[in-house]
Amino acid sequence: MFQVLSDIAGVVIQVLVAEGDEVARGSEVVILESMKMEHPIESGDPGRVAKILVAEGDFVEEGQAVLEVE
Numbered sequence: 001m002f003q004v005l006s007d008i009a010g011v012v013i014q015v016l017v018a019e020g021d022e023v024a025r026g027s028e029v030v031i032l033e034s035m036k037m038e039h040p041i042e043s044g045d046p047g048r049v050a051k052i053l054v055a056e057g058d059f060v061e062e063g064q065a066v067l068e069v070e
Helices: none
Strands: 001-006 010-013 027-036 036-044 047-052 066-068
Touching: 001 036, 027 066
Parallel strands: none
Antiparallel strands: 001 066, 010 027, 027 036, 047 066
16 A cells, blocks of 8 residues: 655645546546646556545645555
8 A cells, every 4th residue: 555645735626536446657636726726646656546635625735645545
């Protein structure tokens, strides 16, 4: 199991996956807004989404886990 981490601080504007979804390497899983721009967060490896750790409207810090993949 691994965590997908945010590479920038910002507000979650959209969660693109649900628990149980399969993701590929490079799949966009969350969209953040930072500095009035949208920034996609991508899965680094393939797997199944085990747990979503953020919700729309949440503020996340750089390096914070946004979901867990197994």
